[in-house]
Amino acid sequence: MDIGKVVGTVVATRKDESLVGAKLLITQPLDLAFEPVGQARLMVDSVGAGVGEIVIYATGQAARNALKKREAAIDAAIVGIVDSCEIDPILAGKGKK
Amino acid sequence: MDIGKVVGTVVATRKDESLVGAKLLITQPLDLAFEPVGQARLMVDSVGAGVGEIVIYATGQAARNALKKREAAIDAAIVGIVDSCEIDPILAGKGKK
Amino acid sequence: MDIGKVVGTVVATRKDESLVGAKLLITQPLDLAFEPVGQARLMVDSVGAGVGEIVIYATGQAARNALKKREAAIDAAIVGIVDSCEIDPILAGKGKK
Amino acid sequence: MDIGKVVGTVVATRKDESLVGAKLLITQPLDLAFEPVGQARLMVDSVGAGVGEIVIYATGQAARNALKKREAAIDAAIVGIVDSCEIDPILAGKGKK
Amino acid sequence: MDIGKVVGTVVATRKDESLVGAKLLITQPLDLAFEPVGQARLMVDSVGAGVGEIVIYATGQAARNALKKREAAIDAAIVGIVDSCEIDPILAGKGKK
Numbered sequence: 001m002d003i004g005k006v007v008g009t010v011v012a013t014r015k016d017e018s019l020v021g022a023k024l025l026i027t028q029p030l031d032l033a034f035e036p037v038g039q040a041r042l043m044v045d046s047v048g049a050g051v052g053e054i055v056i057y058a059t060g061q062a063a064r065n066a067l068k069k070r071e072a073a074i075d076a077a078i079v080g081i082v083d084s085c086e087i088d089p090i091l092a093g094k095g096k097k
Numbered sequence: 098m099d100i101g102k103v104v105g106t107v108v109a110t111r112k113d114e115s116l117v118g119a120k121l122l123i124t125q126p127l128d129l130a131f132e133p134v135g136q137a138r139l140m141v142d143s144v145g146a147g148v149g150e151i152v153i154y155a156t157g158q159a160a161r162n163a164l165k166k167r168e169a170a171i172d173a174a175i176v177g178i179v180d181s182c183e184i185d186p187i188l189a190g191k192g193k194k
Numbered sequence: 195m196d197i198g199k200v201v202g203t204v205v206a207t208r209k210d211e212s213l214v215g216a217k218l219l220i221t222q223p224l225d226l227a228f229e230p231v232g233q234a235r236l237m238v239d240s241v242g243a244g245v246g247e248i249v250i251y252a253t254g255q256a257a258r259n260a261l262k263k264r265e266a267a268i269d270a271a272i273v274g275i276v277d278s279c280e281i282d283p284i285l286a287g288k289g290k291k
Numbered sequence: 292m293d294i295g296k297v298v299g300t301v302v303a304t305r306k307d308e309s310l311v312g313a314k315l316l317i318t319q320p321l322d323l324a325f326e327p328v329g330q331a332r333l334m335v336d337s338v339g340a341g342v343g344e345i346v347i348y349a350t351g352q353a354a355r356n357a358l359k360k361r362e363a364a365i366d367a368a369i370v371g372i373v374d375s376c377e378i379d380p381i382l383a384g385k386g387k388k
Numbered sequence: 389m390d391i392g393k394v395v396g397t398v399v400a401t402r403k404d405e406s407l408v409g410a411k412l413l414i415t416q417p418l419d420l421a422f423e424p425v426g427q428a429r430l431m432v433d434s435v436g437a438g439v440g441e442i443v444i445y446a447t448g449q450a451a452r453n454a455l456k457k458r459e460a461a462i463d464a465a466i467v468g469i470v471d472s473c474e475i476d477p478i479l480a481g482k483g484k485k
Contacts, residue, residue: 001315001333001367003301007129008184010100012153014144015177016163024098024153026129026184032298032317032331040129040189042098042153046364047305051185056303056315056333058366060157060351066307066364073143073163073176075155076098079364080306087299087317088342092331104226105281107197109250111241112274113260121195121250123226123281137226137286139195139250148282157254170240170260170273172252173195201420202475204391206444208435209468210454218389218444220420220475234420234480236389236444245476254448267434267454267467269446270389292412292430292464294398323395323414323428337461338402347400347412347430349463351448357404357461370461371403378396378414379439383428 001058003082004029006051010042018072025049025078027057032092043076056080098155100179101126103148107139115169122146122175124154129189140173153177195252197276198223200245204236212266219243219272221251226286237270250274292349294373295320297342301333309363316340316369318348323383334367347371389446391470392417394439398430406460413437413466415445420480431464444468 008026012019023045031037034054041057046066049055055078057063063077064070105123109116120142128134131151138154143163146152152175154160160174161167202220206213217239225231228248235251240260243249249272251257257271258264299317303310314336322328325345332348337357340346346369348354354368355361396414400407411433419425422442429445434454437443443466445451451465452458 001335001365002330003317003333005188007188008182010153010182011180012177013180015153016143018162019153019177026100026182028129028189029330032319036189037330039099039126039134042100044098046307052188056301056306056310058364060159060366062351062355062364062366064159065309065362071162073155073159073174074098075157075159077364080303080310083302083304085299085301085317091296091298091343092319092327102285104285105279107250107279108277109274110277112250113240115259116250116274123197123279125226125286133286136196136223136231139197141195149285161256168259170252170256170271171195172254172256199479201479202473204444204473205471206468207471209444210434212453213444213468220391220473222420222480230480233390233417233425236391238389246479254450258450265453267446267450267465268389269448269450292432292462293427294414294430320427323416328427337404347398347403347407349461351463353448353452353461353463356406356459368461371400371407374399374401376396376398376414382393382395382440383416383424
């Protein structure tokens with residue numbers, strides 16, 4: 001899984017039937033300093049997340065599992081909302097083990 | 098899923114039988130500013146998309162699910178057509194959480 | 195799926211039994227201008243492709259589906275031979291939507 | 292699989308039911324010199340790993356297999372703790388074959 | 389599949405039960421000139437490969453298929469040993485089609 005921030009929403013009238021009623025959230029991956037890194041992706045929400053929240057997301061079969069829709073046209077889903085992260089600054093740095 | 102723009106089509110006479118009759122669309126991934134990012138990929142259309150449209154695409158099993166062809170030689174499909182995106186410019190920026 | 199050019203072949207005597215008899219082709223991914231982009235990968239041919247041809251390839255389960263070998267140690271396959279591509283030069287450019 | 296270092300933990304009260312009780316560890320991928328490389332990811336622990344340890348992690352179905360939870364919303368798991376690595380410095384270098 | 393060079397081994401006492409007895413080899417991906425490219429990954433051997441050999445590896449379900457262990461916590465495996473590669477230098481170059 002990865003950590004990201006929900007930064008927007010998408011409206012799509014024509015879409016796969018498995019996406020009807022799904023909340024489509026644009027999620028920006030974050031690095032260990034909570035700065036944006038890499039490209040934002042489109043996720044289906046499974047935990048009641050909203051714009052501005054820091055979330056955990058999963059991809060592939062894990063996303064369909066979260067939504068209990070193994071036959072869905074879905075490859076990414078928000079599966080948790082982050083309360084807090086505890087990161088060891090020395091371990092996360094560039095120092096040798 | 099990701100957001101992209103359909104920029105072209107491919108014709109292939111010799112191909113896997115599961116691709117016969119499929120519309121093969123070249124789709125360029127877009128970033129949050131709707132600018133091209135990364136490499137274009139080849140998708141099978143499942144929602145009636147055409148060149149010039151902004152679309153949602155999915156990969157892997159999700160693509161085969163969209164086409165109801167779990168045995169197909171397909172790993173990417175267009176699964177929606179974007180009507181609109183609403184992106185929070187501050188959240189999408191580089192500001193710290 | 196992606197578009198690539200077959201640039202070589204590999205011979206391997208010791209290999210997984212599912213690869214025995216398979217044609218192993220080194221395929222270089224191409225960008226929208228048909229220039230090499232990213233790293234070449236090794237593919238199993240499923241459509242009679244040969245060195246020098248521009249092909250469509252698929253990865254993961256889609257590759258095993260193309261070869262009708264779901265139990266194979268194969269994660270990439272050539273699934274079509276490109277006759278022609280039609281790419282809209284303006285859409286494929288950097289112009290804003 | 293890949294090698295990484297556990298650098299932190301995440302607390303999430305609202306999450307998929309398959310993540311309840313799971314230990315969520317932030318893991319930084321390491322290169323051959325044990326230096327950080329690429330982006331840290333969030334993993335579920337399956338072997339009793341803790342912050343500061345060098346671990347082996349797996350992604351996708353392999354992660355769900357490690358946790359014996361094929362229906363879980365999990366796409367990455369720690370599957371081993373590294374005791375030692377033996378790397379041939381010449382082979383790992385840039386010398387031609 | 390991809391081509392790589394085995395550059396080292398890993399010892400891990402605590403690990404998923406599906407990895408017990410498995411030979412864990414650190415494999416460095418190679419480009420068309422047999423130079424290292426990208427990050428080394430950890431693979432399970434399925435063909436009797438050893439340090440210094442040029443190998444073919446596969447990822448995801450293909451790796452578990454090679455090991456006949458579909459329930460294993462394994463996402464990468466060595467599936468062949470390269471005897472020789474034949475690469476067309478002009479095709480592999482940057483020349484336009």
